[in-house]
Every structure is written in C-alpha cells, then in structure tokens.
Amino acid sequence: MHISEGFLPASHAVGWTLVSAPIAAWSVRRVSRALRQEPRARLELAAVGGFAFALSALKLPSVSGSCSHPTGSGLGAILVGPAKMPAIGLAVLLFQALLLAHGGLTTLGANLFSLSVAGPLVSWTTFSLCGKAGLPSEAGIFSGTALGNLATYAVTAAQLAFAYPDPHSGFSAAFVKFASIFALTQIPLAISEGLLTVVVAKALRRARFSIAEASS
Amino acid sequence: MRFPDYLLLAFALLAALSGLFWNRLGARAEFAGSDGLVVKALGERAKPSFEPLWKPPSAEVESGLFALQAAIGGALAGYVIGRARGAKPSRVANTFDPVSYTHLTLPTNREV
DSSP states (O other): OOOOTTOSOHHHHHHHHHHHHHHHHHHHHHHHHHHHHOHHHHHHHHHHHHHHHHHTTOOEEOTTSEEEOOOOOHHHHHHTOGGGHHHHHHHHHHHHHHHSOSSOSTTHHHHHIIIIIIHHHHHHHHHHHHHHTTOOHHHHHHHHHHHHHHHHHHHHHHHHHHHSOBTTTHHHHHHHHHHHHHHHHHHHHHHHHHHHHHHHHHHHHHTTOOSSGGGO | OOOOHHHHHHHHHHHHTHHHHHHHTTOOOOOEEHHHHHHHHHGGGOOOSSOOSOOOSSHHHHHHHHHHHHHHHHHHHHHHHHHHHHTSOOHHHHTSOOOOOHHHHOHHHHHO
8 A cells, every 4th residue: 555755746846745644644643642541542452553563564475476464443443433443543554654765755745645544434333333233343344354455545546547548548547556466466355354353353352441442 | 252362473474474475376576665666656757856965875774774673672661561561560470379478477376
C-alpha cells in the first residue's frame, strides 16, 4: 500500500496531504487528550500501536509470487475506534519513510489516507454491522480486519489510477490494472491478518480489555 | 462455533506463507514487493519527482531496520498483554485450598 517516494504528481501529492493533514492533526489531538484523561487509554494505545508497528514490518510471500504485508490497523480500529488510528499510522509511516525509504514524505498524505483512514473505517463499520446482525464478535473481528486490509489496498490502487489513468480507457482500466497487482497477493494476507487479529483480540479481552467499547 | 487459538494461528501461518508453495507448483516466483511491482507497471510515464532523504545503504541494513520496527511493536504489545494478565489475581494461588494449622498449635487436641 506504500506509494513510493516521489511517484505521485505534485498536484496529487499536495492534494492528498491537504486531505490527510487535518485528519491526522485531529487524531493526534484525540489521542493526546485520551492519554491525559483516561489512564487505561495508554495501555490500549500501546497494545494496538505495537501491533500495527509489528505487523506492517512483516513482508510475507504470497500466492502471486510477490510479497506484501499486513496493515495491522484492524485491531486498533475495532479496539480503540477509527478516530485514533491516523495518529498511530502517522508514526508507522514516518518511521518507514525516514528510516527505510519505504513510502515517502511526498506520498505520506496518500498513504496515511489508505492505511489509517479508509482501512480502519471499513474495519470498524464491518465490525459494528456484524455486531448488529447478532454474529459472534470473532466473526466481526475477522471480517472487519480482512476487509479493512483489502480496502487499504483498493484505495491505493484508486489513488494510483487517479494519478495515472489509462491513456485510452481512463480511470477504470487503470484501477483494474493496479488492483490486480495487489489483489491476488493481498487476499491470503488479509485472511491471515484476520485470523491473527481474532487471536490477539481474544488475548486482550482475557487481559480485561473490553472490545465492546468500540461498537457503542 | 468456536475455534481454539492454536488452530486459528496455524491457519493464519498457512495463509501467510501460502506463497511459498507457489514455487513448488512450478511457478518461478521472485517474491518482489507488490509496492515495487506497481512502480514497474507505471513504466516510463512515472519518474520520481523526489528522492528519499535517506536510504538504507544495503539490503542487510534495511532488513535490520525492519526487524527493529517489528521488535519495537512486539515488545510494546507484549508488555501490555503481559502486564494486564499479571495484574489479575494469580490463578496459581487460587488453586490451593486454605489449610488449617490449628492442630499443630494446640497440642492438647492431639493428646486427647
């Protein structure tokens, strides 16, 4: 999901930065307020932030013969809510952009939007809908995480198609082209991340973290 | 229907490493990063307008830094789960029934 440094046309880089910057600033304020006011928030944020940090470093071989990585943001979206995820995503993406030349500063806005805004919103919405449908929370966590992972990559493909539309058939053909590079690779990894997140969420619940908070 | 954790983890591992079976099926896979493949698909049309400020000088340094990222994350998450579980009343202590030692301190009971 990382669009590499410098690969967005200047207008798109500025545009996505303008979209993501206020969201990130709002999220950082939400997080710092929660850290001051709720003693428990510190532990919850450390757990979901650590999970996101660890998972987004794991590059896994997939069935298409290419490598990709989980996003690690479904757990946080479900446990602490999607509003706090842009702050966590910002830390992950800055670490990778500055130390690993993975992603970049000019593409930070676009990458933050796919990883920490779109993905977590899909995860949280799916989880909430599963809860309303009376499904067990494991089903909601699994499908929320897996769909959030896929949504992140779908948004990346859309951002690329928007910047580099097909000369003949425009946005849709370009979107299909980019999405097909990600899709086959990402589906097994989305399933894997969904299963792992169920286990970690259960462990957190046994450690007396409530995962029902996010759905209220 | 509930699945035990070890089964979920086994399936997660199987799905995560599913690509490794790909080579055995005869497909010669290079396992290049999908982010890089997208850049390749852009072809001639895209030239990077901005270079990273700093790049890891070798693949070894890069893998080391990725390991550092995973280690920081794992340590944080593990610390929180461990701390929260440790804060619960110990299960070991609860498995022992209280024992009365009165018979040891009251010799008269024994001699009656």
